[in-house]
């Protein structure tokens with residue numbers, strides 16, 4: 001954890017200074033634990049609960065009886081307490097009683113100084129602040145050791161009885177005794193906090209003088225009507241300084257039924273004298289009773305007519321008021337590096353208003369001393385875990401997507417005039433003719449000048465296929481073409497065979513031809529087909545190639561098919577391309593199936609070839625060709641002399657397309673990754689915050705109704721009790 005961030009803070013003391021600090025820090029999202037020696041919150045603003053021998057329950061504000069406010073900032077805070085119903089103005093007459101003359105003097109007419117009291121007791125403010133959300137108060141625990149763990153940058157707290165109280169990012173000590181020798185005087189142990197290594201806190205090493213006080217709690221069966229005031233300061237008394245009527249405070253009706261409670265304060269001199277005799281150790285009940293009697297006696301000796309109280313008890317305040325304020329105005333005692341703050345009335349002013357030093361923590365927070373994460377980020381919640389898992393899955397998915405996108409190359413297309421000359425054009429063919437046996441099929445290629453291009457460089461194979469499409473034998477087509485070529489004259493593609501009726505008698509059929517006719521007929525009866533595949537290397541000029549029965553002697557063809565209308569050139573094109581394939585190429589004729597039923601005719605495919613160069617990432621150039629195609633089917637008519645065929649008529653584009661394979665920029669990938677992951681992180685953070693707030697609002701409203709129910713139950717029990 002950095003020195004500028006708090007998440008867990010320990011507050012020592014639940015007096016008004018500690019309680020205010022705890023509440024402020026918790027409101028800022030800090031998780032606060034308050035450790036308090038006493039059984040409840042309040043410190044010197046406590047309320048004492050006493051039960052008389054006959055079972056009557058009495059309440060006394062035996063510490064600070066009230067407080068007034070001069071500071072504007074403090075006034076704002078007090079107003080907020082007033083709004084919460086924690087404090088109320090105490091509007092009663094105050095004055096002095098001069099013991100030497102036996103007269104009341106200096107009636108308090110200054111209405112501008114308002115007196116505030118906690119409702120229903122002085123401790124109610126501290127009690128409420130120590131129950132604020134984010135504050136956990138642990139009572140009956142005296143912090144005996146506060147150690148700075150240098151290596152862990154944390155504070156470790158141990159109780160006086162050796163209990164480990166935990167480790168904290170910061171500590172707020174609200175009582176000077178944590179650094180003072182008085183702690184040793186009371187407990188016999190060294191003070192919990194060693195400030196010798198904190199130069200900013202060196203001022204605390206001086207002994208802060210204090211003034212002591214005894215409070216005498218008195219309960220009378222009837223109101224002290226002889227006293228016209230509810231707050232009386234005594235002049236010229238050696239023992240008494242103040243007397244307050246507790247029962248006259250707002251909200252005390254429950255505590256003073258059928259009686260009137262008063263609290264007397266001794267003079268600091270009297271208390272000092274007693275302490276000088278008895279020491280700082282806990283006073284025995286006898287010693288306290290003696291103090292009580294002396295103070296009551298002094299009260300009665302004033303001459304005021306006072307009935308005998310049915311209850312009386314004295315309480316010693318060893319350090320009721322600090323005699324000096326060491327902090328100075330606006331100065332907060334704190335060690336920024338160790339995140340240790342000291343506050344309390346001994347820092348600012350020796351009264352309740354002294355908690356204003358704690359308010360400084362609030363302003364300090366703005367100067368990066370206490371920046372912290374929001375509450376929902378500090379707490380591990382189930383909703384947070386769900387959001388985190390969803391976020392992680394989204395992030396992983398987006399990361400994989402982005403990585404795939406980065407690793408996948410893209411292509412850039414450029415066009416220019418084709419300046420290549422004299423190269424050949426490779427034509428890759430792979431077709432199946434399911435209705436024609438291999439013996440009758442031939443492949444011819446003719447360029448623009450009409451030159452027959454099937455030569456020795458051409459590698460075309462024919463595979464005999466059964467009716468079911470299984471291979472039964474192979475034949476090298478160029479041999480076949482060479483074999484048949486003498487009887488094959490190329491000119492007009494539609495005019496390969498002469499009129500059969502005219503020539504029938506002029507050409508006698510040899511025994512080879514007879515055998516062949518027989519074989520072919522047999523093959524046709526068996527449903528034999530033929531697969532033609534291989535590569536034709538032709539000149540890079542416009543031309544055509546066609547697969548047909550034109551290689552047959554006309555009389556042989558007539559004998560086999562009994563007319564052109566019976567030649568079924570149904571075909572399936574498995575592959576037709578004009579060069580090697582590059583990634584992403586699409587050859588439009590691949591997978592084309594043209595099957596004829598009860599008809600015959602010639603198929604013509606008009607192909608426009610686009611010369612193409614493919615440059616891969618390593619700058620290797622692959623020359624190839626793309627093409628577009630349109631097709632046309634010419635059904636055969638009775639008067640036609642031509643024999644059906646499958647023609648591929650091609651032409652070359654003068655424009656060459658260069659396709660460059662390129663990789664995406666690594667920086668671009670990183671930028672996209674950051675945007676995507678950062679965006680998801682922010683989004684899930686928002687989602688987590690909303691869910692946290694919704695769940696919190698839901699649980700709060702639920703808790704609120706449970707509390708209301710409890711309150712209703714308590715009230716009804718109380719009224720039943722009162723009726724009894």
Ligand SMILES: Cc1cc2nc3c(=O)[nH]c(=O)nc-3n(C[C@H](O)[C@H](O)[C@H](O)COP(=O)(O)OP(=O)(O)OC[C@H]3O[C@@H](n4cnc5c(N)ncnc54)[C@H](O)[C@@H]3O)c2cc1C
Pocket residue numbers: 012013014015016017018035036037038042043044045062063064065066067068141142143144174175177178192213215265317319320321343344345346349350351352353354355
């Ligand atoms: C008799 C009397 C009359 C007063 N009259 C007035 C008045 O009229 N007007 C006015 O404004 N002020 C008055 N005051 C003063 C006022 O009560 C204090 O100024 C104020 O309450 C101080 O609050 P604090 O939080 O600074 O200290 P405290 O209230 O003393 O709080 C410190 C807390 O720290 C706890 N603590 C200390 N050490 C440890 C430890 N090691 N571990 C755990 N807990 C520890 C203590 O138990 C205590 O609860 C009076 C005080 C007294 C006693």
